[in-house]
Amino acid sequence: MKRSKVSKTVAEAVVLPKLINLGGNLIGAAFFLMKLLPAKFILERACQEGRLKPESVIVESTSGTFGLALAILCNLENYHLFIVSDPAIDRPLARRMEELGTQVDIVDEPAPVGGFQRARLDRMKIIQEAYPDHFWPSQYSNPNNPAAYAPVAELLTENIGQIDYLIGPVGSGGSMCGTSSYLRLLFPRLRVIGVDSLGSVLFGQPDQGARLLRGLGNSLMPKNLSHSMFDDVHWVSAAEGFAATRLLHRKHALYMGPTSGAAYLVGQWYAARYPEASIVMLLPDEGYRYQSTIYDDEWLKLMGAWMSEPTSAPRLVEHPWEAGPEWSYINWNRRAYEQVMGGPFRE
Ligand SMILES: Cc1ncc(COP(=O)(O)O)c(C=O)c1O
Numbered sequence: 001m002k003r004s005k006v007s008k009t010v011a012e013a014v015v016l017p018k019l020i021n022l023g024g025n026l027i028g029a030a031f032f033l034m035k036l037l038p039a040k041f042i043l044e045r046a047c048q049e050g051r052l053k054p055e056s057v058i059v060e061s062t063s064g065t066f067g068l069a070l071a072i073l074c075n076l077e078n079y080h081l082f083i084v085s086d087p088a089i090d091r092p093l094a095r096r097m098e099e100l101g102t103q104v105d106i107v108d109e110p111a112p113v114g115g116f117q118r119a120r121l122d123r124m125k126i127i128q129e130a131y132p133d134h135f136w137p138s139q140y141s142n143p144n145n146p147a148a149y150a151p152v153a154e155l156l157t158e159n160i161g162q163i164d165y166l167i168g169p170v171g172s173g174g175s176m177c178g179t180s181s182y183l184r185l186l187f188p189r190l191r192v193i194g195v196d197s198l199g200s201v202l203f204g205q206p207d208q209g210a211r212l213l214r215g216l217g218n219s220l221m222p223k224n225l226s227h228s229m230f231d232d233v234h235w236v237s238a239a240e241g242f243a244a245t246r247l248l249h250r251k252h253a254l255y256m257g258p259t260s261g262a263a264y265l266v267g268q269w270y271a272a273r274y275p276e277a278s279i280v281m282l283l284p285d286e287g288y289r290y291q292s293t294i295y296d297d298e299w300l301k302l303m304g305a306w307m308s309e310p311t312s313a314p315r316l317v318e319h320p321w322e323a324g325p326e327w328s329y330i331n332w333n334r335r336a337y338e339q340v341m342g343g344p345f346r347e
Contacts, residue, residue: 015036017282019155025279028260029156033068036072055133056135057135061083062084070102070137085105085120107119139172145224146175153182154182165193166179166282167281167282168194170196175284177224196234203233204321205323211238234329236265236266240311245257246295314326
């Protein structure tokens, strides 16, 4: 009998990345929408464990691609989805989620203490209390977010073999911590390189709130971020991340989003430094969402984030507070947050 290669749904068809050789020792793992992988795994597990029933509503607070991934899956599986967000949400993204049947609830006032983050959590609580049988995927703390990346590690090892470096953006920590924990079972010496945004609290920078380079970095500390997985951490400015996104397109015709550009900036630097090493970068989403922003010179100039070419090398720092205003990095050396910062993270 002929084996069918027809996928059951679009989510199934595009959930894994395409592996693309970007010259020499650098390979890009380019996703259509990386967040489909954890969103799908989280919903499947919740179903198996009886925490998600056919009539349950799903409630999540997000303004990014995790919301879009949930919207796609809930459309396909007929779940009612509430996404709670704030005015920073990208309007075309909100419209797209609404077209998929998602109820997008935008809080318009920040809470007096805790700002929009608090206001979003308060709104979530109201919805959750109204639907006691709800399911909250909670990408920042759900262990099934990192656990979802086993098929990526499998795809990489089956098609590449030995991998020496894994480089990628960090937001919830799920993709980098998940993929590298599986890869290190085979390659204990794998070097894991995290890419963060300047002004994000993830690796000890003072919080800058509204950062222009988004999708990576965070103002909250996610439980799913395991700091001791990382050998080096890089902080990239918005202008450098955007310039590298454009360079990835000009040089390799790969039309990706800004977190992919930030990973590429760092990836090509390691590839040139270690020509014998096998280097893989995670490239999380496509560029179409950013056509009128990062791919528009006028918008970049208006935002003060235009740069013709990205910086060629980062500055090595001893402590996260020394990083910036340009691309900087630290030898994190698989330490815990407390070991680097001298104490635990405080909100
Ligand atoms: C476009 C994009 N890139 C990268 C990331 C970071 O991935 P992770 O949350 O797995 O750390 C995110 C997270 O939302 C994202 O939306």
